Amino acid sequence: MRRRILGLRTVAMAGVLVLGTFATTAAGPAQAGAKPADSTVTDYCQGQCDDILPPGENGNATLADILANKALGTHPSHSDDQLATYDSLTDGSGSITDATIGKFFNDSSFGVPAGQVASTESPRSDVTITRDKATGVPHITGTTRSGTEYGAGYAAAEDRLWLMDVFRHVGRGELTSFAGGAAANQGLEQQFWQAAPYTEADLQQQADRIAASGPRGRQAMSDAQDYVDGINAYIDKAKPARTFPGEYDLTGHMNAVTNDGTIDHFQVTDLIALASVVGALFGSGGGGEVQSALSLQAAQAQYGTTQGTKVWESFRERDDPEAVLTVHDGQSFPYAQAPAHPAGTAMPDPGSVVPEPEVIDRTGSAAGELATKGVPARTPVKAPAALKPLQGVYDNGVLPADLLTNPRKGMSNALVVSGAHTASGHPVAVFGPQTGYFAPQLLMLEELQGPGISARGAAFAGLSMYVELGRGPDYAWSATSAEQDVTDTYAVPLCDPAGGTPTTADNAYLYHGTCTPFEELDRTDSWSPTLADSTAAGGYTLRVYRTKYGLVTDRATVGGKPVAYTSLRTSYMHEADSIVGFQMLNDPTYVHDPASFQSAVSNINYTFNWFYADSQHTAYYNSGNNPVRAANVDASLPVLAEPQYEWQGFDPDTYTADYTPTGQHPQSVDQDYYVSWNNKQAKGYTDANFGDGSVHRVNLLDARVKALVQRGKVTRSDLVKAMEDAATTDLRGEDVLPDVLAVLDSAPITDPQLAADVAELKQWSADGTKRRETSAGSHAYADPDAVRIMDAWWPLLVKAEFEPGMGAGLYSALGENLTVDESPSAAHGPTGAHAGSSFQYGWWSYVDKDLRAVLGKPVAGPLAQTYCGAGSLSACRTALLTSLQQAAAVPATTVYPGDDTGCAAGDQWCADSILQRPLGGIAQNRISWQNRPTYQQVVEFPAHRP
Known part of the structure; x- marks a missing residue:
């Protein structure tokens, strides 16, 4: 230290x-x-x-x-x-x-x-x-x-x-x-190639365009x-x-x-x-419109078109009135809202969606059943025998899968x-x-x-x-990921260049009436056995098809006609353009107050929330190139690739379009306080995520900072305490467990073991639902049984609450839009295990709104119908108690099964712990879980340039 x-x-x-x-x-x-x-x-x-x-x-x-x-x-x-x-x-x-x-x-x-x-x-x-x-x-x-x-x-x-x-x-x-060729390396390069497949000419074109854009x-x-x-x-x-x-x-x-x-x-x-x-x-924000379409179709199949759409919209939570907002001063910034009369929506025919394969022509250790041709492998420098003990250091890949x-x-x-x-x-x-x-x-x-x-x-x-x-010199800035929707999915009609009847296997599409071949972007990669990789030699070809509407992600039929679904984002071919905004931030002759700061970050096309502080002012601005869509296009669903539904001003040769003006981006100066944890930015501003509702991890920050502001005389250490207290708190415990306990307490619990389990949860709630060591270095949590029960219970609770009413098909489809849980020890979900960041994605808001409805409490922006026990408090209580009984019986060795990082089965602290995942040859010690930024500043400027 x-x-x-x-x-x-x-x-x-x-x-x-x-x-x-x-x-x-x-x-x-x-x-x-x-x-x-x-x-x-x-x-x-x-x-x-x-x-x-x-x-x-x-x-x-x-x-x-x-x-x-x-x-x-x-x-x-x-x-x-x-x-x-x-x-x-x-x-x-x-x-x-x-x-x-x-x-x-x-x-x-x-x-x-x-x-x-x-x-x-x-x-x-x-x-x-x-x-x-x-x-x-x-x-x-x-x-x-x-x-x-x-x-x-x-x-x-x-x-x-x-x-x-x-x-x-x-x-x-x-x-x-x-x-x-370790599996992790293969997976990583495949995913990035799918997102940004660029030729050398593409890369050079981006550099040349920036150089020609002006003095900066x-x-x-x-x-x-x-x-x-x-x-x-x-x-x-x-x-x-x-x-x-x-x-x-x-x-x-x-x-x-x-x-x-x-x-x-x-x-x-x-x-x-x-x-x-x-x-x-x-x-980059957005995408996922095909999966959204599939869950909408599942809702309509379960409830009928009208009610199914209402149900789906209530889970989409585009503009939930109970969501914590970064800009909470009453301003509204409408963007990507649901149109009153949507047109051009391209819903796939049921069962027709097939993801586009990215890897072809596998050979050697990558072949499996797909080996079709040889790929020359890189010949490594011969390593001396003395290094053989290090064989396997990189067997799992140089980057985490x-x-x-x-x-x-x-x-x-x-x-x-x-x-x-x-x-x-x-x-x-x-x-x-x-x-x-x-x-x-x-x-x-x-x-x-x-x-x-x-x-x-x-x-x-x-x-x-x-x-x-x-x-x-006299200002500081930082950012959080914003994820507003700047990526759209288009249904591109497929065609046969020879004039025959098109099928989903065709590699050509109709662009403004002309049958146009896909542009094929291939990258052949191969490897030989080295000290870094103990697998046999092998290789494959990465293939992505590019159209004027973006990159092909899936094939399907729409109304019986074959289409390719493509992904088009505003930052494609423009990732490096943001360099000008960063240049401005480093130039104190440019940035000197909130207005100049907002001007600088408006030149950054990444979807970020930007924050600023100097000795006198604070400011906020949401950056990103937000496309101007046709008024009747629903940004949350696939759209037909036709001129009337294209982005306004779209130029497919340069991948540019008309973007919403800076004044329409969420922004603010000198609001009483700002909090952000990748939550909803402002009223009317729709991002790409499901689940921006009544319970979001930003609630942990908002409650604490709001209390400090109401008290007044906030110091740097006060704000650090608020951040760290939120960083060691279980969101489910603080913001959802009280409603769960209220349902359980609606009648006496007669089973002694269940009563004891509920008592454990109540004590944890009284203790602040922390996931924190009892003392430094103890590697043991206070209230460990309550934490174990919650970790085992949450997935069972959600399933017991929702699946009986909505059916397995809709429950599964909505789970693809928004994962049910993201606890610190989870080895699944967006972050994986030992990654620190937790509770961003989950059904917290859905459970909260549904249980409050069952309890008869007021709910603004409720779900379209009540699910737990079909709305019956008694039936809901029974379902929750049954799932609790199942969860409490799961031993710690099953909840925390151990892993290949060195955690033993049942070690709760280790399961949560953060690992610095090796990107090189040096390993680091694990540390206690905390839900906190990797790089963090604490700033307070007492002076400013005149």
């Missing part, structure tokens, strides 16, 4: 800081537009900005480092020094004060105090990289802009070269040929080239010095004895490929309180992205100071030419 020394804070505020080759002083404010290389850089946070990103900044490990880690458990310097600090907040948040924030976060002031400089290097004469002793974060100072970006690339390669190399290959559908676009591509030059300079230095990551040895790219082999240079198109990965993971198991990516949170309600009179923010837990992290920390750039914070590895989430 890093110890903060008060004297360093005093030094920081006095202004004796080393920023590379120039000094910083707080004696007077810097003028807007002043260049850090030519004048002073004033840090207006004055020691009140902090952040953290576990496990550590150093993500590169040499072969010797990896061998030592496997044999002795040692870690390279700064590879794990933020992990224990991050973990300690679960036990220490209750006693945290503003004075002790430094025990749980790292000082994120600009510069490095003179006595805390660990190293200084100048990879080029116009840039200096200074690393601090505490965390090893690179502080990059350039006398020229080119030098600053060159240094950013050099530092990125020092800290994340292997990870950057992995992800540029993921983005090109080439992971298995690069890192081996030209500057961005110039910055990108300098950044790439810095990466390559490090590669050229590291190879002969053998300081490159040891994973290159383990995957057969380099020879540990002779140093033969190759680490390929980077190019700007690699950054575009990296951006496509980030965009697919975190910045469930990284993209579900396209819905609900992540990150934000708590922001305006100065009107704080103790200091200045806004306070605790915010950050939940990007998963990996070793090394997908994000990296940095400080950039150079002409037109002054920022410190986090950026995705390989895209760190700008800080993407962090702070400037």
Whole structure:
């Protein structure tokens, strides 16, 4: 744990800081537009900005480092020094004060105090990289802009070269040929290729278009080239010095004895490929319209067209009046609402939907029954026998197989309180992205100071030419995934180019009356046995068909006629366009107040919720290119591929369209407080998800922050406590269990064991329904039986409540739209096990609304009918008690079955625990579960530029 020394804070505020080759002083404010290389850089946070990103900044490990880690458990310097600090907040948040924030976060002031400089290097004469002793974060100072970006690339390669190399290959559908044919590698590259299959010409076209877009676009591509030059300079230095990551040895790219082999240079198109990965993971919303159509059809089959549609709409919860809103000041921002008279909806014929296969022509170890042709495999460098003990280090793949198991990516949170309600009179923010837990992290920390750039914070590895989430001299910003619907599904009529009767097997479609062949996007990938992959040689071809309406995902018939369903999103072929918005955020001559901040992030086409705080103001803005749809198109369902239903202004050659103006995006300035946990943004604003209703995990934040604001005099530590208390609370227990208990208490429980089980749940409720250790390091929960019962009971409860009334078919179909449960220990659902982020997706709202209706309580926006016990309180109580009895009888060894990560069956704490999933050769210790951002800032600016 890093110890903060008060004297360093005093030094920081006095202004004796080393920023590379120039000094910083707080004696007077810097003028807007002043260049850090030519004048002073004033840090207006004055020691009140902090952040953290576990496990550590150093993500590169040499072969010797990896061998030592496997044999002795040692870690390279700064590879794990933020992990224990991050973990300690679960036990220490209750006693945290503003004075002790430094025990749980790292000082994120600009510069490095003179006595805390660990190293200084100048990879080029116009840039200096200074690393601090505490965390090893690179502080990059350039006398020229080119030098600053060159240094950013050099530092990125020092800290994340292997990870950057992995992800540029993921983005090109080439992971298995690069890192081996393990099943996890195959699954990952297949999923990304399906989302963003780009040719090299596509990647270059994106770079060229940005460069031609205007002065900022030209500057961005110039910055990108300098950044790439810095990466390559490090590669050229590291190879002969053998300081490159040891994973290159383990995957057969380099020879540990002779140093033969190759680490390929980077190019700007690699950054575009990296951006496509980030965009697919975190910045795109919508899709899933085919599954929505299937569940609507199931509802109509169960209840008839009219009532079935009402039932489906009540579960869709497009604009639920009980949903917690980020913008709660009464503003409305209508978008993607259900039209009064929908037209062009393309519902599939029952049983006709067949997903489009993506993998063909399998060979060798990938063949199964589909081997049809040989694919040349990469020949790895022969590894020395001494490394044979490491055989299998990567047998499960270099990346986790469930990284993209579900396209819905609900992540990150934000708590922001305006100065009107704080103790200091200045806004306070605790915010950050939940990007998963990996070793090394997908994000990296940095400080950039150079002409037109002054920022410190986090950026995705390989895209760190700008800080993407962090702070400037007198402002800070962060984001959460928004997921508004910017992806539509079109039913494209298939045709036979020879003029025959079309079938679903045809690979041509009607575009404005002309039979047009699909564009075939193939990527042949193959692998050989290496130390990184003990499977036999093999390979396959990835194939995606592209149309002017997007990528083919399914085939079906609509009204008896064959169609291909295609997915069209506004960010396709435009993932890298957001670079201009990030450039603006790093430029303090551009961003200086809420309006300029909102202008900057409006240039980001990823679907994000953006939050801002300076010494006087707070602000919020929802970004993304929202297409302008025809008034009668239902964005939640597939639509016919006909001109009248296309996006307005759609150009299929450039994949551009008319987008809703900035004024129609949810936004606000100086609201009393903002909370976000991937919830509904504003009244009238429909996102792509089912389940944005009365109970959502953002309720955990809203209840706590609202109480603080009503009390007033909120401090930084107050907001940290609120965040962490929510982070260790079971949403089901806090917001749904009270209604469940009310149903059970409607009559005496005569069975002694059931009465005891209910008593356990009531005690847990009284204790705050926490999933937290009894004491630091105990690895045991308070109220463990209640937690076990809830984990076993919830899926059984939901099924007992809903399936009898709606039937197995509809219950299953709606479960495909929204998973029933996402508890911390679940090895299923969008996040997988040991992933931290929990309770984003589940039937919490449905259970809450239904049980309140059974209890006779008022419900705004109720379900179309009551399900539990068909509306009978007595019958509902019986169903719940029966399911509780079943759940309570399930032993802990079954609820928590153990897994291949080292958790023994029945170990409740371990089942919940967070693992930093290895993306390289260094393993990390597991930590306690907490539902919290991966990278997180705590900020309060006491001053601002004049």
